[in-house]
Amino acid sequence: MDKEHEWMTPSEPGGQEEEDSEAPGNGSGVAAPTAAQSGSAEASEKLQAEKKDLYDRLLRKQAELDNFRKRTQKEKEDIRQYAAESLIRSLLPTLDGFERALQRRDAAVPPAFYQGMELIYRELYGVLERAGVTPIDTAGQVFDPYLHQAVETVNAPDRREHEIVEELQRGYRLKNKLLRPAIVKVATGGKSE
Numbered sequence: 001m002d003k004e005h006e007w008m009t010p011s012e013p014g015g016q017e018e019e020d021s022e023a024p025g026n027g028s029g030v031a032a033p034t035a036a037q038s039g040s041a042e043a044s045e046k047l048q049a050e051k052k053d054l055y056d057r058l059l060r061k062q063a064e065l066d067n068f069r070k071r072t073q074k075e076k077e078d079i080r081q082y083a084a085e086s087l088i089r090s091l092l093p094t095l096d097g098f099e100r101a102l103q104r105r106d107a108a109v110p111p112a113f114y115q116g117m118e119l120i121y122r123e124l125y126g127v128l129e130r131a132g133v134t135p136i137d138t139a140g141q142v143f144d145p146y147l148h149q150a151v152e153t154v155n156a157p158d159r160r161e162h163e164i165v166e167e168l169q170r171g172y173r174l175k176n177k178l179l180r181p182a183i184v185k186v187a188t189g190g191k192s193e
Contacts, residue, residue, distance in 0.1 A: 102117060140164070149183050151183055153188045169182065
């Protein structure tokens, strides 16, 4: 009989495995997790961590792409605006020339000539206005070093201190940016505010 017992395999009835599965303390009938199940849980956790990492990387890349798009759009707009700014800045002396010519009329010149000049001046000024150019107001204003350039001070006791007395050259803005400061004369020795 000893020899029969030696030849028994664990799968046969009465073998060692059956005795272990019915061991005391395991009355629920559920087998303890095997190595394959615990390895599967670890693999699942690892896949979940990889998925989370890839998702986070995807979100960062999308944010970077959105920022890149916004940045390039702003750069394009800036280039367009600065290109227009350069052109407008080069047209301002022509506008100044028209203003000076229209202020100093000669009686010997036919009025039709000045009417033609006024027409051209208004058309040029209208184009610049549509582009966003606005003149800087100086009449009755107090000197502002961000908008005005003082080239002379005038003793004017009847004016406010630092009030603009005369505009020598008009200043302009392009939307919110200063294109050219107004060149002015400023009162000194006047009334304090």
